[in-house]
Amino acid sequence: MTGATHAAPAAASGAAPSGPLAARAEILAFLVMAGLLAALPLTGLIYPYFLMQALCFAIFACAFNLLIGYVGLLSFGHAMFLGTGGYIAAHTAKVWGFPPELAILAGLAAAGAIGAVVGLLAIRRQGIYFAMTTLALSQMVYFVYLQAPFTHGEDGIQSVPQGRLFGLFDLSQQQTFYYVVLAVFLIAFLLIRRIVNSPFGDILKAIRENEPRAISLGYRTERYKLMAFVLSATLAGLAGSVKALVAQNASLTDVHWTMSGEVVLMCLVGGLGTIFGPVIGAVVIIAMQQYLAGFGQWVLVIQGVIFIACVLAFRRGIVGEIIAFAQWRSAEKR
């Protein structure tokens, strides 16, 4: 049980504030975020396609954060769920002619199902071993997708039709699609917040803190961890499905292990185990990739440097540092 004694990097120790004040600050922050995101495309300053991508990644990062931040499990293979969601949604929409809502549903269901299988294998180990196991299993999934005929290997599934959501909203209209993606994101965000603050979430936290003790209290901890894993996988699948429709393609990039690393980076930059951290991290990283695209492979180098800097100096991430600063300020005042 050595893994259990070192609380996972979540560092949730100091990060998660409690009390009514913090709750109010959180609601305020949520409203500001929602308002900002709703208004941004109207300004015409930002390429809406970029925003949609960023939101998809934000869902993905939040899903990942659910696992590391609240269960203390670092999955290094979350790309497999993103990719699965994408491939299934793309395939069902393109080949089987599913409308977008069904395609997305199929994508997230498939990701959840794979999550259940992978979870069953992976949660037998903790800490580093869990990370490596998920990484290796995701690489296996990668090879399967590389060879499965329906994914078209390196070529990917291209020209995915966007269709009409519920037969009403024409998703090939960028504006319409943007608000749909925004709605999906906000719902997913609220759902995750609810999961964290549910009785189920409390037990997850207890398991993260001291698993043998939770067992001795009569909790079948494996089931809770598995459930959390499946939830996280499903939400990652949601991100992948929506992203496939946004980008109109599904490809190996989304299943490759570098993508798994990228989502870790997003959460690390934003703040592991904080509720807004992953969103901010996702936006920052995607923006960086977007605006530094001209630098070619240097983007990778810059990402690596950020990774190192975060681990060495800013383990709390942007949001974590802000919270810590706020707490320090309020402590000063007292």
Place this chain on the structure above:
Amino acid sequence: MQALYGQLVVGLINGSFYALLSLGLAVIFGMLNIINFAHGAFYMMGAFAAYFLLNWAGLGYWWALVLAPLMVGAVGVLVERTMLQWLTGLDHLYGLLLTFGLALVIQGVFQNEFGSSGLPYAIPAELRGAQNLGFMFLPNYRAWVIVFSLVVCLATWFVIERTKLGAYLRAATERPELVRAFGIDVPRMITLTYGFGVALAALAGVLAAPINQVRPLMGADFIIVVFAVVVIGGMGSIMGSIVTGFALGLIEGLTKYFYPEASSTVVFVIMAIVLLVKPNGLFGRTA
């Protein structure tokens, strides 16, 4: 039948690389409790070091075999001193994340400089040619790779499992502060161990250069398979990583013969099965 033997020999060659790399990972993991994600990058740097030595200094393969691990090992020492050192006492996952970042940086820099396609590195003159084994042509160079890596693996095993130095290493893995309080300069030991593990990776890189060409991404995907090897073996013992490495190479070879489509996934399938039956891996210690 011929093709079967052929595939087995090719598998054994791959196994040599698995064994060398997972051995280095195990040594580093043992001492620093870090999964060295940058291992693939150091492997690649080993190959590049050989390339530079040849093209810039005119030093050939045999020199590279000695100098490249030293050079890359020195880089490892530097990395440990300047970065990893600051992570002692933190959750082990931070080590994984830091070395992941490091891998991105190293690979990115090389990719910018050298593109992502391969640079040729010639087989040394002494090892050119092939033996006709009847069932296949075995290039001399590949035979050399198998034999040489086996020797390196066994020597490493001997030092760690059978000498006092090894006992210090293993003890310091668990409680570095205490071992230090017994009078042993643990930080230096850690630094040198990391350097040694990295040097093993670089050595594998030199061995691979004539086979795989010298490519910035040569270690990137390969290392994930090695991780699977490590999970299967269980990190419990040095011998475990050696045996698992070679064995999985052979199994891959078998798969290539009987069902080539599965050859890239077979290692992972085995990993899944092992996890079901023995969650701690074949040679792993129980918690």
Place this chain on the structure above:
Amino acid sequence: MAAADAVPILVAEGLTKTFAGFTAVNNVNLSVRRGTIHALIGPNGAGKTTCFNLLTKFLTPSGGRILYKGEDITGLKPADVARLGLIRSFQISAVFPHLTALENVRVALQRQRGNSFDFWRSKSVLGVYDARAAELLEDVGLAEFIHSRAVELSYGRKRALEIATTLALDPEMMLLDEPMAGMGHEDIERITALIRRVAANRTVLMVEHNLSVVAELSDTITVLTRGQVLAEGDYATVSTNPAVQQAYMGDADG
């Protein structure tokens, strides 16, 4: 305090555990009567902790059976044993370090809700447990630390918190492994009193090296040596047994 003829609540028959050729627990028969405090003592390495782990299924026996309230629990998983009301503590203190004392206790109280996978519900539904949790904390003398996080508590208070958490499950039987280990005198007295109090209507099986605590608390004592039962009886009987003195107590009372 316990009736001599009370029915056994926990019975181990021929319990055996072998580790790679070494037999740590050898054919132990143990019978714990309902409503008593039963102590397991013995020299180091006698197999006490191993026995505990076997009884709570954290280890799988190599032989023998375990009956709890007449039911065979030999094949159950640890969590399921706990669900039957047989709750253990650990030799090292087991709390949820970054949760507050209240939350620690509430995690146990929440068990009443069954296997609660209701991730869609707000945690405000847990408010109903707060009063009971506060009561339990008050019982163990932690009233003023209700909102402190467990890490910040001193060792003795952590033990008290652990007991409060265990009590929250309202266990029929508690297994305590060296509850006094590493405690100062003051804490020892407090915890002794606490155990006495909470044992009023339950059964306790404990391992303890502190003989004065054993003498004060236990109704029955079983002495283990080398994995086997050496003697059994109340303190007076056991402490005067020459074999026990030789193997365990030595020539003084420690």
Place this chain on the structure above:
Amino acid sequence: MAEAANGALLTVAGLEAWYGESHILHGVDFHVRPGEVVTLLGRNGAGKTTTLKSVMGMIGKRSGSIVFDGAETIRLTSDRIARAGIALCPEERGIFASLDVKENLTLPPVVRPGGLSLDQIFELFPNLKERLGSQGTKLSGGEQQMLAIGRILRTGARLLMLDEPTEGLAPVIIQQIGRTIARLKQSGFTILLVEQNFRWASKVADRFYVMEHGRVVDGFASADLEANKQKLQDYLGV
């Protein structure tokens, strides 16, 4: 209490220590003369363990003065301090899981002649001999304690620091350890003990120091024990 420290083997003065941001020791003063057995008493959390670790150089941030055998050690790293001849048997025992019992026992290098031989150690702790090939952490709690003590007896360190050596041990063994300490003292070792079990400590120690809130607040010789009974009661709640 800071009596004359002339000729002391270990002199600690104004020792302060921190764990991260928390300031734990606030100026600890005491000394140990060669050949003495000195015991630190104090409630849980008083800073006894921290004091031993500071002497050993195992605390990141510390200040003040620790003079061992005439040399200042406050700036030395713990490996240098060990080589100067101090050994610690830590509170949490520190047995290595990846080493077997024999390897655990022989792990600390011998820093000077005069330590016990393996046979002498087995004589003290017969359990260990029996389980020599087992994995270190597979021993029972008490056996691990024996291993942890036995381990530093080999090194020949002149100052042995034992942190709660009786914790979790059966009474017989505790008595045995008492006898061992007496023997070690006779062979010229100097011993610094931390102990909760005050009654036992009173049998083996020459002098006591009492710690409270990161300071040494009192000190007296074994002989004056009776006179100080009332004070001790207040300090320790005995």
Place this chain on the structure above:
Amino acid sequence: QDNKTVRIGNLSDQSGLYADLGGPGSTLAAQMAIEDSGLLAKGWKIDVIAGDHQNKPDVGTNIARQWYDVDKVDVIVDTPNSGVALAVNQVTREKNKAFLNSGAATSDLSGKACSPNTVHWTYDTWMLAHGTGEAVVKSGGDSWFFLTADYAFGHALERDTTEVVKANKGTVTGAVRHPLNTADFSSFLLQAQSSKAKIIGLANAGGDTTNSIKQASEFGITAGGQKLAALLLFLPDVHALGLQVAQGLTFTETFYWDLNDQTRAFSKRFSERMKNKMMPSMVHAGVYSAVLHYLKAMETFGGNPGDGAKVVAKMKEMPTDDALFGKGTIRADGRKLHPAYLFEVKKPAESKGPWDYYKLVATIPADKAFRPTAEGGCPLVK
């Protein structure tokens, strides 16, 4: 029309295994075409930007989309890697811009996937299969085993060559697929070896081809009597292999620097401006010639009409004529027509100097070199 700005995007593999045959060289080729068009002097503003698709279709699509949406790119050129090319083909059509492909091979670009916005300029898999495949089968290589790069290009090349082999009464005993950018071919080569086929057809390109050729000699495959057919080989590949290893290989290309005075003059200018002094590959040549023709068409509008299909239609109307490919035409399905050449790599002794690598074996006239429109199944020409 008064808008006289044109922006050209060179979307290519800038650092990977195809970087030498397209990549920065293609940017230079486009730049040279702009200069040679003479439009700059007439007040046009034309520039080239470069992007790296990393051989990933999704990356390629993203860049293309952003170029069209945000960066005001009018035409994308080059784009080796058939998978990426097909994706960009799609985006270009959606956004009604223009796509002048030189680097990708798949014949689907002027077949099933043809588009009113796309011209497939330099070569294609059908041409390779017929040029090289037919020559090899006719000289006795009648049983084949393929070593195929596992993506759109490899599949198309394998498919088209199989048809040719079968049509010439040869047999295909099997195929093994390898991932793009593979370094160690040993196990694939062993599979090919045990097939006992006379010819091992390399349906791959760039670094993959050169690696398989080298390792085949290491494993004694060529010594054992089997022959390699490199279905797609570019000048930089031969350069990388060296004549010692490459000698005797036959293959088909549509451009070689040493064909005539005009090609030699262009190539000299080109190589002087290249960082590594490389001679142009046929892909580079194709980019030059395509951009030149595109600008000619653009000029006829007197300005940029901002309508890709319109410009491409104009390109198809006008006959092509340039120094590198001579006179030619663009078919309704987007296929550019010009002659193809069957080359053989010289022996080291035959080579008269640096870059002197090829012997011309046969010239295939423009009307024979490419697939007849009717067989392609292009919906535009129904």
